[in-house]
Amino acid sequence: MSEVQWPWQYNFPPFFTLQPNEETRKKQLEAWRDLILEYVKKTKTGIVDVQEADTMPLFCNAAISRKLSPEGIQAVLEMLHQKGNAEPVDKTKVRWYIYWHTLSEWADIMYQHAQENGLVNSVCTLYELINTPDKEFTGLNEEIMIKILERLQKDEKAELILSDDRSGSGVKFF
Amino acid sequence: MDRFEYCTFELAPDESIVIKHLTVRLYDGDNKTQYQRGELTLTSHRLFWQKEITLCLPLSYVQNIVEEEKSMFNLTAGKRLILFLSKAMPGKSLGPSASSSYDYIKLSFREGIQNEFLEALRSTVDAKIWTVQNKSAQQTKLREIKTRTGIVGIERNIVQKQQETSSNINNAFKDLNQLMSMAKEMVEISKNISNKIINRQGEITEDETLQFKSYLLSLGIDDPVTRTSCKSDDDYYKQLANELITALIEPLTSAGGTMLLTDAYCRINRARGLELLSPEDLLNSCLSLDKLPDSPVYLKTYTSGVKVLQLRSCEDESFVEKTYELVVQNTFVSVEQFAQLASVSLVIAKHRLLLAETAGKLCRDQSIEGKYISSATGDIFWTCTVGNIVSTCVYHDSS
Structure with missing residues (x-):
């Protein structure tokens, strides 16, 4: 398992705040998608638990003390779902399958x-x-x-x- | 007894003898004294007691005169007068006793009190001739001073004028109507003050003088529009709107094109001075700004509901550009920081940052503490590499 190459956004504090501006948010979510797929591919992660997600280094950058809020994680996962890269395990949408290939x-x-x-x-x-x-x-x-x-x-x-x-x-x- | 003084029986020029009485004894309060069988002389100013020595009591001490009450156990009733006295004045000449625990003395008449004497005493004390004469003495002194000339005279004149000025100011603030009538004098005084400031450029820095002058100049409308001078409300508001433009265009420009309506309210009323505007009148006149042809100022309501006056020449795009440039220079800012950088109020600062965010120029950063929201340039930010980040605006989100 090789080291995850963090993109530059990972060290950019606003990356961890869900942007209110629609255009900006779209770009932000795309950046998140690239990052997440890269991450799960490298770490062979199959399931993401929203409730435990903020302990994952993916969503939490301790170096700049920022983490993505649960709402943010939910938004990212919904977007992945639309693209076919994620799927909720059940209706509670707490646990998600992540597919780096559809x-x-x-x-x-x-x-x-x-x-x-x-x-x-x-x-x-x-x-x-x-x-x-x-x-x-x-x-x-x-x-x-x-x-x-x-x-x-x-x-x-x-x-x-x-x-x-x-x-x-x-x-x-x- | 401590109010008595040793003296010789000599009358002052304006003093006259009222009545005399023989064989009188003095009491210090209830206690007999050695001063008995003397001759009592009442003058217009004093009460004398004479035998081998002469004692006198200025009548100004006498507060009240009472005849001692008759009773079964008091055989001497009807022979004594009680004189209640005020406190001994400091600096009085030497008397028979330095201090006394009593606030009254008694006069004992061996042959009983003569009604004539009692009435004369009462009327003399009531007449208070000594107070009248003291006053006239003071007045003659003052008159003497006024007629003096030379340096002292000039100095006194200046002092007197200063007193007049200060009493003028006091009067002016006592009553607004009076201020109206004194407006001319007041304007001259304020001119004098500003002249003095200019003359003292050495002591006060030039910047301060200029600033103060500009304040003076920015205040004051010569002929404020009033409701009575207008035909209709509509007309009134339109004229007010014109007045607003002339009075506020300069401060608006120097404030960067935006001014809170509350600030405008303070400024316009400060400038008007007396004919104060109600907030409602101001709001209505601001609304009628749009009806004026080519008004350089207009009323803008932010999404938060805050109303501001804005220069028409400053459109949102120009604010976005300016905000963006400021933020880029500082990498990231909070609302407070931005307010300082752009020298605007917090409300306006927040609005401008949100404006730039909506335009996609900035993005926000909200940390765990909920304290920061930060921003970067939309296109460039999301596609560029780390080295090129032209971010960020961190600001406080109160919501």
């Missing part, structure tokens, strides 16, 4: 991986997939992996075999 992008990546590695028409476990070395999805959150595979299943490119014991779950690519 689900359809992920589905393509997974299927391509299956084709390139001769996994088509054979069964492999989720554990196997997640622990494939040196891939972008290496160490991916299990729940997100299931979401990706569900998407593939919808397109009839794979079939998910879920067992009560998570580690026993597997997938068959078509």
Whole structure:
């Protein structure tokens, strides 16, 4: 896991205040989106909890004693949701899945991986997939992996075999 | 007894003998004294007691005269008078006793009191001839001083004039009507003061003199518009609006183009001096500013509801530019800092910062303490690199 390259905005105090001006806020939120996706990609973070988010270095810059307010975090996540980069786990919108690739992008990546590695028409476990070395999805959150595979299943490119014991779950690519 | 003085029986030029009485004894309060069987002489100013020595009591001490009450146990009743006296004056000449615990003396008449004497005493004390003569003596003294000439005379003249001036000022402030009638004198006095200030440039710095002069000049409207001099309310407000423009255009320009309505209210009333405007009249006349052709000033209401007078030449865009430049020079500012930098009031400072924010020129920074809101330039800020940040405005958000 390499160090996160903080963009210059991260050290700019107003970045952590949700801007009232619409134009300015739009640019601010875009900057946040780039930062968050870069961050979760580097740290392989799959789920963000709004209530715990202010302890994450992502939303809290101790060096300039600024942190993004819960409203700010909510606004950023809503914006990510619209772009397909985030999804609330349930209706309370406290926990969010964050996708640095959108689900359809992920589905393509997974299927391509299956084709390139001769996994088509054979069964492999989720554990196997997640622990494939040196891939972008290496160490991916299990729940997100299931979401990706569900998407593939919808397109009839794979079939998910879920067992009560998570580690026993597997997938068959078509 | 301490009010008595040793003296010789000599009358002053304006003193005259009223009545005499034989065989009288003096009492200090209730106590007998050694002064008995003397001759009592009442003059217009004093009461004398004579035997081997002469004592006298100035009548100015006498407060009240009472005949001693008759009673069954008091056999000497009807023979004594009680004289209640005021405190001994400091600096009186030597008398038979230095101090006394009593505030009264008694006169005991061996043969009983003669009614004539009692009445004469009472009427003499009541007449208070000595007070009249004291006054006239003082007046003659003053008259002598007035006729004096030379340096002392000139000095006295100056002192007298100063007293007149100060009493004029006092009178003027006692009554506004009087001030109206004295307006001319007052104007001259104020001119004198300003002349004196100019002459003393060495002592006061030139800047201060100039400042004071400009204050004097900026105050004062020669002929204030009044309601009675106008045909209708509408006319009145229009004329007032014209007056506002002439009176306020200069302070408005020097204040950077914006002035709170409350400030304008103070200024215009200060300038008018006497014919004061009500806040409502001012507001109405400000509203009619728009009806005037080519009015250089107009009334503006901020989103917060605060009303200001603004120069038409200063549009929002120019304020945004100015604000932006100021903030860029200082990297970031709070409202308080900005108010100082731009020399405007807090309300106006906040409004200008919000204006620049709305225009996308600044952005805000609100920290955990809720204290700061900061800003940077919209386009440049969000797309530039760290080195080029042309930020930020930090200001207090009261909301």
